[in-house]
Amino acid sequence: MSKQKDFVKFENVDKSYDGKVLVVKNLQLDIAEGEFITMLGPSGSGKTTCLMMLAGFETPTNGEIYLGGKAISSIPPHKRGIGMVFQNYALFPHMTVYENLAFPLRVRKIPKDEADKKIDKALSMVSLQGFASRMPGQLSGGQQQRVAVARSLVFDPQLVLMDEPLGALDKNLRESMQYEIKHIHESIGVTVVYVTHDQSEALTMSNRIAVFNDGKVQQLSSPDELYEKPVNSFVAEFIGENNTFNGEVSDISGGKCKVKLSNAEITANPISVKSKGERTKVSLRPERALINPKDKMDNIHNGKIEEVIYHGDHTRVRINLLGNPEFILKVPNSSANLDIKLGNEIKIGWNSEDARALDPK
């Protein structure tokens, strides 16, 4: 069976709750079969609403959603056959783990021996064999979370939705669960739509990430592209750390542009600026800027170290550079950088290609 390119398709979807504000604006989104796609965005950006529309708990105000080529707006949630993992797990507290997993099988009238096999398989997938007779209240948060994942997969849905499933876990557990969910996805090839506001979660797990803001998809691309090549300043600021310079384009030619700051000029890569005189915000990832660069770089400036913060594996250095007192550098701790001392003047360099001149916003 060939993989469907637009297994899930949002077509011109609008959603408004009160008739005054559009929570989702003219959404176009194709999700391929077997893909792990993450909807990432700040709270109130419309990502959960999209998920709820897909699950069938909300109806689009306008537009249509297709699942496997079929319009699903008029299909009630229980007939969509979509697995779902909820933010607070939503395990049925009065049922054992076994009964929780048996629920979707029982309503599908699957014979008991076959159901038992499926439940066993699902539990072993999340390494929870032997927990079948426990009540959810007797499990730890991470275990409950696994049960929720197992329950969403036990009836072999083609599509699983996850609504910030790791939000309630502590940091270490969250990270290990990220890998676990990623591995489950890889091993069974189910299509996953994952909602989160945690960018590192999105970057680790997904094939593609849709960054939501203000009811719109700002950028839809693979994690590395999203991080390396943000298309607008919202994405640049939302994903990862970011140094910015506000300025005006003074010259644009040959895939490069000059940006005039208040007291200097830098060279940048024009992404969303077209012509001279436009306002712009230049975005530069902290790890792209180097101290005392040995290679030839087309931007080299002097800055003064304002703050040094020890972070274990790296040191964060805040530098006052070209009128930006919040310029951040990440210096690996292995390199013996003796120059990094409070108040020192140092040279900072970067390639113009990495300095992306985006919309001014």
Place this chain on the structure above:
Amino acid sequence: MSSETKQILTTDGIPLEVSLKKAERKNKIKAFLLVAPLLFFLIITYVFPIGDMLFRSVDDKMVTQMLPKTFKAMETWDGKELPDEEVFAAFHEDFIKLVEDKREGKLSTQLNYTKNGFKSIIKKLRRASKKFEEGNYKEQIMAVHKRWADVEYWRAIQRRAPEFTGQKYLKGMDMYVNEEGKIVSVEEDRRIHRVLWLRTLEIAFFVTVFCFLMAYPIAHLLATLPMKYSNLLMICVLLPFWTSLLVRTASWMILLQQQGIVNDFFVGIGLVADDNRPEMMYNKTGSYVAMTQILLPFMVLPLYSVMKTISPSLMRAGKSLGGTPFVAFWKVYFPLTIPGIGAGCLLVFILAIGYYITPALVGGASGTLISNQIAFHMKSTLDWSFASAMGLMLLSGVLVIYWLYNKIVGIDNIKLG
């Protein structure tokens, strides 16, 4: 833990437990002093009256104290044939004393409870006793009336000898101890209490069912509506609490009477003929309607408090896993509301079983409950011991229900909010 576990000592050598108790004693005393006023209040207004009620319901000292010598003389009497002269002489002595104190009337009333026919023969005995000669009282008393020569009447007197009796309880169940000392039911046409007990249970049961059926959707709505609407609805639910019970019942009288608003409406929409207005008051219907409305909040509140804690994502999970809305409700939502249902039903049932004012006003003859009968005996017949007995039977009935509930559902599952 084994008994060999070492006793843990604090640094100054005092066992830890002793030290801990000492440290906590002050707080315990403080805590006790805080609840002490309430405790005394409860003892005075609750424990003491109930104890008194229990005592009254079995107390039968009156006759015992009126005929002390007679009962002493009767101790050796086997009750098969007429007692001998000794008993008669003792009875005469007691009786003369009662006549002197003008208390023989009370004796006749009391003995008449036990056996009909004592009233007249005691009156006759009083008159005759003035002319009695000393000695041979047996002959003289038996000559007053032929019933005094009937062994049945002497047995009836003997039955009143004990200081305590359970006969009020038997009476409450339409039973009594007959001449042979057996417990039997009264004739069928005089069994009024059993009917009342059954009716009380029936009305309490159905009121609970109606309350549940109405309260469940309301509570669900309250728990799921956005705050600004649910607050308004909550006020509507609580409004009856802020209105006098009497006023509410009276307003039901206005609504339900034959020329009342509800009947007018039915006639108006052509549901019933004007000359055939249904009676909705002074019968069971009246009790059902008014009691359901009045007890509804007691069902809504516990249900609401439980439903409020149920995450809406559970129903969604049920649906997303493939359950129809009904299956999701029945398998997921409903089982989670059982603690609230238990609390609400228990509360409403217990309140309904002892309900008084409303059935008294709108219940009529066929809608009154056992509590109305208790009130009747408290106020009209002044048979307080009987009223106490029925009150205690009601109380123990409630305790039995509570116990049953605990056995079946488990009291830990109750949630009142």
